[in-house]
Structures are given as C-alpha cells and as structure tokens.
Amino acid sequence: MHRxxxxxxxxxxxxxxxxxxxxxxxxxETPSTPAAGGTLTYATGFGEPTCLDPHxxxxxxxxxxxxxxxxxxxxxNEEGEIVPWLAxxxxxxxDGLTVDVALRDDVTxxxxxxxxxxxxxxxxxxxxxPETASSTAILALGxxxxxxxxxxxxxxxxxxxxxxxxxxxxxxxxxxMESPAGLARGMDENCAGPIGTGxxxxxxWVQQDHVTLTRNEDWNSAPEGAANDGPAYLDEIVWRFIxxxxxxxxxxxSGEVDVIDEMQPDNVVAVQEAAATGGDFDVxxxxxxxxxxxxxxxxxxxxxDDERVRKAFIHSADVNPGIESLFFGTVDRSYSVxxxxxxxxxxxxxxxxxxxxxxxxxxxxxxxxxxxxxxYRVKDGKRLTVDFPISTNQSIPAEVSLFEQIQATTKxxxxxxxxxxxxxxxxxxxxxxxxxxxxxxxxxKNSPDVxxxxxxxxxxxxxxxxxxxxxxxxxxxxxxxxxxEAGQTSDPAERAALYEEAQQILAExxxxxxxxxxxxxxxxxxxxxxxxxxxxxxxxxxxxxxxxE
Amino acid sequence: xxxxxxxxxxxxxxxxxxxxxxxRAGRIGLRVLGGVFVLWAAATLTFFGLRLIPGDPAxxxxxxxxxxxxAEALAAVRAEYGLDQxxxxxxxxxxxxxxxxxxxxxxxxxxxxxxxxxxxIGGTLLLAVLALAVAWAIALGLxxxxxxxxxxxxxxxxxxxxxxxxxxxxxxxxxxVLIFSTTLRWLPAVSTQGPEGLVLPVLxxxxxxxxxxxxxxxxxxxxxxxAPFVLSALARGEGESGVRWRHVLRHGAxxxxxxxxxxxxxxxxxxxxxxxxxxxxxxxxxxLNAVQLRDVPLVIGVVLVVALGYVIMTxxxxxxxxxxxxxxxVRERELERVS
Numbered sequence: 001m002h003r004x005x006x007x008x009x010x011x012x013x014x015x016x017x018x019x020x021x022x023x024x025x026x027x028x029e030t031p032s033t034p035a036a037g038g039t040l041t042y043a044t045g046f047g048e049p050t051c052l053d054p055h056x057x058x059x060x061x062x063x064x065x066x067x068x069x070x071x072x073x074x075x076x077n078e079e080g081e082i083v084p085w086l087a088x089x090x091x092x093x094x095d096g097l098t099v100d101v102a103l104r105d106d107v108t109x110x111x112x113x114x115x116x117x118x119x120x121x122x123x124x125x126x127x128x129x130p131e132t133a134s135s136t137a138i139l140a141l142g143x144x145x146x147x148x149x150x151x152x153x154x155x156x157x158x159x160x161x162x163x164x165x166x167x168x169x170x171x172x173x174x175x176x177m178e179s180p181a182g183l184a185r186g187m188d189e190n191c192a193g194p195i196g197t198g199x200x201x202x203x204x205w206v207q208q209d210h211v212t213l214t215r216n217e218d219w220n221s222a223p224e225g226a227a228n229d230g231p232a233y234l235d236e237i238v239w240r241f242i243x244x245x246x247x248x249x250x251x252x253x254s255g256e257v258d259v260i261d262e263m264q265p266d267n268v269v270a271v272q273e274a275a276a277t278g279g280d281f282d283v284x285x286x287x288x289x290x291x292x293x294x295x296x297x298x299x300x301x302x303x304x305d306d307e308r309v310r311k312a313f314i315h316s317a318d319v320n321p322g323i324e325s326l327f328f329g330t331v332d333r334s335y336s337v338x339x340x341x342x343x344x345x346x347x348x349x350x351x352x353x354x355x356x357x358x359x360x361x362x363x364x365x366x367x368x369x370x371x372x373x374x375x376y377r378v379k380d381g382k383r384l385t386v387d388f389p390i391s392t393n394q395s396i397p398a399e400v401s402l403f404e405q406i407q408a409t410t411k412x413x414x415x416x417x418x419x420x421x422x423x424x425x426x427x428x429x430x431x432x433x434x435x436x437x438x439x440x441x442x443x444x445k446n447s448p449d450v451x452x453x454x455x456x457x458x459x460x461x462x463x464x465x466x467x468x469x470x471x472x473x474x475x476x477x478x479x480x481x482x483x484x485e486a487g488q489t490s491d492p493a494e495r496a497a498l499y500e501e502a503q504q505i506l507a508e509x510x511x512x513x514x515x516x517x518x519x520x521x522x523x524x525x526x527x528x529x530x531x532x533x534x535x536x537x538x539x540x541x542x543x544x545x546x547x548x549e
Numbered sequence: 550x551x552x553x554x555x556x557x558x559x560x561x562x563x564x565x566x567x568x569x570x571x572x573r574a575g576r577i578g579l580r581v582l583g584g585v586f587v588l589w590a591a592a593t594l595t596f597f598g599l600r601l602i603p604g605d606p607a608x609x610x611x612x613x614x615x616x617x618x619x620a621e622a623l624a625a626v627r628a629e630y631g632l633d634q635x636x637x638x639x640x641x642x643x644x645x646x647x648x649x650x651x652x653x654x655x656x657x658x659x660x661x662x663x664x665x666x667x668x669x670i671g672g673t674l675l676l677a678v679l680a681l682a683v684a685w686a687i688a689l690g691l692x693x694x695x696x697x698x699x700x701x702x703x704x705x706x707x708x709x710x711x712x713x714x715x716x717x718x719x720x721x722x723x724x725x726v727l728i729f730s731t732t733l734r735w736l737p738a739v740s741t742q743g744p745e746g747l748v749l750p751v752l753x754x755x756x757x758x759x760x761x762x763x764x765x766x767x768x769x770x771x772x773x774x775x776a777p778f779v780l781s782a783l784a785r786g787e788g789e790s791g792v793r794w795r796h797v798l799r800h801g802a803x804x805x806x807x808x809x810x811x812x813x814x815x816x817x818x819x820x821x822x823x824x825x826x827x828x829x830x831x832x833x834x835x836x837l838n839a840v841q842l843r844d845v846p847l848v849i850g851v852v853l854v855v856a857l858g859y860v861i862m863t864x865x866x867x868x869x870x871x872x873x874x875x876x877x878x879v880r881e882r883e884l885e886r887v888s
Contacts, residue, residue, distance in 0.1 A: 133622045133629075138622065207665075207668065207830065208669065208838075240828065241828065242739055243828065244826045246726070247738050247827065247828060250730050253730075256737050256739055257739070423840075424841055424842075
C-alpha cells in the first residue's frame with residue numbers, strides 16, 4: 001500500500017497533535033483534507049444477497065452493496081428532486097407517452113464497454129426479461145413498452161400511459177445500468193459480480209463472510225451533488241455480513257469495522273450521547289422513502305370489514321407512549337402513510353386521536369356488545385380476535401414491543417390481538433392467504449406512487465402470484481381514480497391535490513394506522529470522513545468518503 | 550444408539566451358530582443399513598417438515614424485505630424449480646436424484662448444494678473439533694481437580710459444571726463479547742482469518758459441553774476411585790498420580806467418550822447460534838439462512854451431512870470405547886460363545 005506524501009505528512013502532524021493535545025482541551029474537529037488510500041470495513045445487518053445483480057429479485061441488501069458499483073440514470077437531491085447521474089436530463093412529450101433520456105457520452109463500464117443508448121436498451125430488456133426474475137425493476141417499468149436508441153446519447157422510452165414516477169424509478173439501484181457485455185455472460189456469472197460504471201468494482205465474494213469492492217481508477221461519473229467527481233479515495237471496501245445487531249455494534253466499538261447499519265435504538269442513543277462530548281463514533285440517520293411504518297388493517301375480512309371496528313381499533317391503539325419509551329426519541333410519531341422523505345405526504349392527526357369512549361361506542365354499535373370472562377368483546381359467541389402476524393426479519397425488537405403495547409391498549413376496549421411472530425416465508429404465506437387481521441409491512445420506494453401500489457384495488461387480487469401489496473384490501477373507486485390520475489399527471493400542484501385526496505380517503509376510512517418513519521441508522525467511526533446518505537433510497541454513499549488514520 | 554452395548558445388538562441380530570467373521574460382517578452390514586436408514590429418515594422428515602410450515606419458497610426466493618415479487622416472476626421461479634408440481638412428485642424426484650448422489654441445486658444461491666456445503670463445512674468442523682477438544686480438556690481437568698481436592702472442591706466443581714451446562718449459547722456468546730471484545734478489547738467480536746477470531750466461538754461452544762462431560766466423568770471417576778482395582782494397583786506399588794491418570798481417568802473417560810457422539814450433533818446445533826452471533830461462515834449459518842428461505846435442497850443437504858457426521862461419530866466413539874475399555878470386547882466374545 002502506497003500513500004501520497006501529503007497524506008503521510010498529515011498523519012505525522014495528526015499524531016503530533018494527539019501527543020501534544022493530551023492535556024489541552026479537546027481539539028476542535030477540523031475538516032481534514034481527503035486522503036487517498038485505506039480500507040473501510042462495512043458491516044451490514046440487512047443480510048447477504050443471494051445474487052449481487054439488483055435486477056434479479058431486487059431487495060435492500062442488493063441495493064446497499066450495489067450502489068457502490070452500479071450507477072443509475074438519475075439521482076435525487078435532499079428535496080427529492082430528480083438530478084442527473086448517468087443521464088443529463090429527460091424530455092417528456094406533450095402526451096406523456098414518449099420520454100427521451102439524454103445520456104453522458106464520456107462514461108465507460110469497468111470492462112471497457114462504452115455506456116450509451118444501446119446499453120440502456122440492453123439493461124431495460126434484461127430487467128423486463130422473465131428469465132431475469134426481476135420483481136422490483138419489472139414492477140417499476142410496468143408502463144414502459146419499449147426502449148430504443150435514437151442515437152448513442154439518446155434513449156427513447158415509449159410508455160403505455162403517462163408515468164410521473166418514471167425518472168424516480170430509474171434513480172433506484174434496482175434499475176441501475178450494467179455492462180451489456182457483463183449481462184451477456186449469463187445469470188450465474190453476472191450474479192457473482194455485475195459490472196457497472198461506479199466508484200468501485202466487485203472483486204471478491206466469500207459467501208457468508210464478505211464482498212470486496214476495489215476502487216475504479218477511471219471513475220468519472222459521480223451523481224450531481226457529490227463532492228468528489230472521481231476517482232474515489234478509498235482503496236477498498238470490505239462489505240461484511242454480521243447478522244446479530246449486538247455483535248455488529250461490538251465490532252464497531254472494538255474497531256473491527258468502521259461503519260454498521262441497522263443499529264438498535266438504544267445503541268443509537270448511546271452513540272449520540274457520547275458523540276456530543278467528543279466520542280469516537282457517530283450516527284447518520286435518514287427516513288427511508290416510500291410508506292411509513294404502519295399497521296395495515298385487513299378491511300376485506302372480519303372483523304375489520306366493518307369500518308366501525310377499524311375506527312375503534314385505531315382510536316384505542318395508544319402508540320405514542322410506546323414510541324417515546326421504546327425508541328428513546330430516535331423516531332417521531334407519524335400521522336402520514338407516506339414517509340417524511342417522500343414528497344406529497346399529508347398528515348391527518350385528528351383521525352388517529354385516542355378516544356376510548358368513542359371506541360367503546362363504535363364497538364357497541366357494531367354489535368360487539370357483550371364481554372367474556374377475560375374482558376374481550378363477543379358477538380354471536382365469537383370473540384373479537386385480531387390476528388397479527390409479525391415478520392421477525394423486518395420488525396426490530398423495539399417494534400415488536402410496541403406491538404405488544406398496542407395489544408395491551410386495545411384490550412381495554414375489548415380487542416383480543418394475537419401477536420404471531422413468523423419468519424419471512426411464513427409471514428409472506430399468511431399475507432398471501434389473507435390470514436391476518438392487521439400487519440406491518442415495509443415498502444421502500446422513492447416516489448409517492450407507492451400509494452398506488454399499496455392501495456389501488458388492482459393490487460388486491462392474489463392470483464396467480466399469491467402476493468398482493470394492497471394488504472388493507474382497500475377497494476374504493478374514487479381512491480383508484482385519484483391514484484391513477486396522480487401517477488399520470490406531471491403538474492406538481494395537481495399531483496399534490498390528488499395525493500392529498502387519496503391519503504384523506506385512507507385516513508377517514510381507518511384502513512391504516514401510521515406509526516413512524518422507517519429509518520436508516522448508520523453508525524460509524526469518526527475516523528471515517530465524507531460519509532453521506534444518497535437521498536434516493538437513503539443508502540450510504542462512499543464516493544466521497546475517506547479514512548482518517 | 551449411544552451407550553448401546555455392541556455385543557448385545559450383534560447377538561440379537563446375528564445368525565445363531567455362524568462363524569465369527571460372518572457375524573462381524575453382519576454387524577458391520579447392520580450398522581451400514583442403520584446408517585442409511587438414519588439418512589433416509591433425516592431427508593424425508595426434513596422434506597415434509599419444511600412443507601408443513603407455511604410459506605412460499607418462490608416468494609422467499611424473489612422477496613426479502615423491501616421488495617415485492619411480480620406474478621410473472623413468481624410463475625417463472627415456480628416452473629424453474631418444479632414448485633408447481635405435487636408434493637409427492639417433488640419428493641419422488643428429489644429422492645431419485647439423491648440416490649444418484651445428486652444433492653440438487655440450491656434455490657437461493659443457484660449453485661449445486663454439494664459446492665455450498667463443500668465451501669462451508671471446513672469452518673464448522675474446525676469449530677466443532679476444537680470445541681470438543683477444549684471441552685474435554687476442561688472437563689478432565691475439572692474432574693481430576695474436584696475429585697482430589699476434597700469436599701469443597703467437589704462441591705465447587707459440580708456447581709461449576711451445572712452452571713456451565715445450563716448456560717444457553719446465545720447468552721454466553723453475548724457475555725463473552727461484552728467482556729473480551731467490548732470492554733477488554735483482547736479478542737475480536739467477529740470472526741477473522743486468524744486464530745484469535747476462533748477463541749470466543751470455541752469457548753462459547755466448549756464451556757456448556759464441558760459442563761455436561763465433567764458431570765458424567767466426575768461421577769465415574771468417583772466410582773472408580775472406590776473400585777478394588779485402584780487398591781490393587783496401589784498395592785502393586787504404583788504412585789498415586791499414576792493410578793489416577795492411567796487407571797481411574799481411563800475409567801472415568803468412558804461415559805465421556807460415549808457422550809461425544811451425541812455432543813457432535815449438539816455442537817452442530819450450537820454452531821447455528823455461534824456462527825450467526827460471531828458472523829462466522831459455516832454450515833450452521835447456511836442452515837439457518839436456508840430454512841428461512843425455504844431452500845429445501847440446501848436444508849436437506851446440510852441435514853444429511855450432519856446426520857452422516859453423527860453416524861460416523863457414533864461408530865468412532867464405539868471403537869474408541871473398545872480401545873479404552875478392553876472389557877467390552879471380552880464381554881462380546883463371551884456373549885458370542887454363549888449364543
């Protein structure tokens with residue numbers, strides 16, 4: 001490993017400072033100049049991808065590691081606005097059915113293949129090919145019928161209907177651009193190491209242990225807003241898989257790793273308190289875009305097919321004390337179905353007020369008039385039972401405790417909430433069979449169009465996939481109309497009005513109980529400088545990062 | 550199978566009045582048959598067990614937190630892996646492939662199961678063997694010390710063993726990490742390439758096992774100390790420690806040896822927890838991931854390998870018992886003569 005003389009000098013100066021500063025007051029955090037070199041170790045709790053190509057399937061573990069290697073056509077800034085990345089801009093036709101995407105002409109994939117319009121065509125075809133078994137990308141490209149290369153720097157997207165979320169979709173790592181020559185190697189080889197244009201290259205994958213990413217010396221295509229336009233400072237990133245949150249945090253504390261994700265709320269608070277007095281670690285948090293963490297009430301089946309019962313549940317589920325105590329102030333209560341980082345979110349706080357008198361009255365009206373020996377309400381000899389499957393892969397322990405508090409507070413008015421912790425596959429199974437009264441599901445998408453996916457009646461029908469994003473079983477023509485129209489119009493004011501209308505329908509019908517934002521919680525050693533979250537999916541971005549020795 | 554008297558099983562199953570070599574062949578044949586049966590039962594129970602728990606493998610293959618599979622993608626995956634056929638057809642297909650020595654291909658990793666296991670088995674075996682060795686060392690030391698040190702040592706030794714045996718792996722692992730990684734910073738919390746990364750995982754597995762082994766060994770060491778042969782050895786003029794190490798310990802180790810076959814299976818199940826907590830690659834973590842993904846071929850593959858290891862360990866402990874305790878072979882010969 002060779003280091004630049006300047007970095008060496010800085011290192012000597014820094015150690016002299018440490019030696020001299022022993023008795024002096026804490027030296028002020030001086031923004032050090034970026035130094036090239038060094039290895040950064042990242043420990044993820046999101047799990048290990050089974051395929052590194054995010055076109056295949058398409059989940060968070062793939063996006064997290066993939067963002068360092070694969071770049072997208074667009075990116076988003078802090079405000080959620082589309083900014084250029086591999087594309088320089090887009091022109092939408094008047095009817096909204098043709099989108100010409102202008103591309104950079106100076107970017108090359110790390111295997112030497114030039115990035116151009118034909119590469120975009122090859123990528124979209126790969127994502128739409130059933131053989132690829134894409135789930136996220138294929139859904140995001142649902143309205144795209146064809147992509148053609150008009151000239152080397154113009155890719156023309158032809159749509160079946162206008163899609164206001166197209167550029168947001170294209171900003172996701174699941175729709176990132178890969179080398180066409182790399183894709184042509186076939187799925188097995190491409191899964192082991194997709195080839196991109198990014199700051200790093202996949203060089204090694206030791207399963208269950210780590211993936212090694214090595215600097216791309218020719219990288220020149222940082223997203224707009226990045227501090228460094230290439231190459232990256234770090235020589236190497238070692239991407240480790242450490243499933244246990246306590247071990248992950250211990251590894252950060254003992255200096256074995258530099259950055260961790262999926263921190264537990266109590267660790268976040270401990271690090272933040274220590275950081276305030278000059279600790280060695282700090283935390284980076286960001287609200288994941290898409291839907292907030294929320295309870296979905298299954299309105300298709302008893303007992304929540306009765307709006308009065310849904311309202312009674314929502315007016316008796318007292319979640320605020322739980323959020324405050326269990327999450328140590330790391331999250332705020334949300335009254336919006338959309339995450340705070342997603343545009344067009346609307347809050348309807350009064351619809352979620354706690355009112356046990358009202359809840360009791362509503363249950364009486366709904367015919368749940370008598371109570372059994374244990375205090376649960378009964379109608380026609382049947383207890384007012386609400387089945388609540390919990391995915392233990394998705395819900396952290398604090399969240400499960402919060403659900404226990406919901407169970408306790410709704411019991412006061414006579415609900416028998418049955419918590420059912422399940423592993424991921426069993427949980428999917430319960431959802432597919434509509435075998436639940438209420439559940440909590442995550443949906444990350446960097447666009448308010450997530451509302452259409454979650455609450456349009458088209459997404460109720462299970463056949464043949466078995467999966468239905470519309471867990472609440474919401475089927476309201478006015479809601480469908482508002483969501484469809486909002487997905488087609490590109491006028492911001494009109495979109496805002498339509499999305500507000502949609503969220504109002506959901507709040508007034510008591511289909512969803514919003515809880516809080518789904519947070520990315522990154523812990524890092526303060527030796528790591530220049531670390532940020534890429535706003536699109538709140539994924540850690542290492543193109544600007546360096547390690548201060 | 551553990552602790553069973555090999556002589557008895559051979560006399561019950563062997564042909565009466567046959568020649569001894571034939572009987573030995575029969576005994577070995579029976580062992581092989583039993584082993585095959587164990588493997589078949591393990592594969593079958595796992596196959597149907599995985600179908601009994603709800604969940605769609607196709608959904609899990611494509612899904613994962615934060616992504617939703619489309620209908621087309623699911624249909625493609627079901628067709629690719631034969632998940633659209635009846636469960637009996639899938640079982641038949643699987644079993645026939647298995648007979649041909651083909652463990653199949655992992656749903657989730659898209660690589661042959663044998664390759665996945667080949668890549669992961671080394672780490673787990675190393676962990677299990679080291680843990681077994683360390684557990685033996687601790688248990689022997691404790692047994693000798695506590696039987697020699699009088700009443701107090703006996704109480705302390707037995708107390709330590711009970712506590713160690715009762716401690717769950719996940720708790721022990723967390724406490725060890727807290728002490729040696731977070732506070733003292735002597736050892737890494739997660740696995741490293743070097744030997745220092747092995748210390749905490751091995752200790753986590755070895756300590757509870759040492760508790761079990763120590764308990765049974767101390768019992769029989771105490772029995773042996775009262776046995777007449779100790780007195781006669783002492784009378785022959787052998788020294789106190791010579792008697793203790795050569796005669797008494799050999800006697801005391803017997804139940805420990807018998808227990809080691811069982812301990813192997815127990816260590817593998819412990820490896821699931823230990824490998825997850827210490828982020829070590831290995832069969833245990835492979836198994837956990839595979840179960841969560843309903844990766845049937847991979848789960849059965851790992852279960853078969855573990856079952857095979859268990860069968861081999863049982864045979865080995867039988868053999869070692871014979872070497873350590875010549876009385877077993879003598880008793881067998883006597884039984885053969887009688888029958």
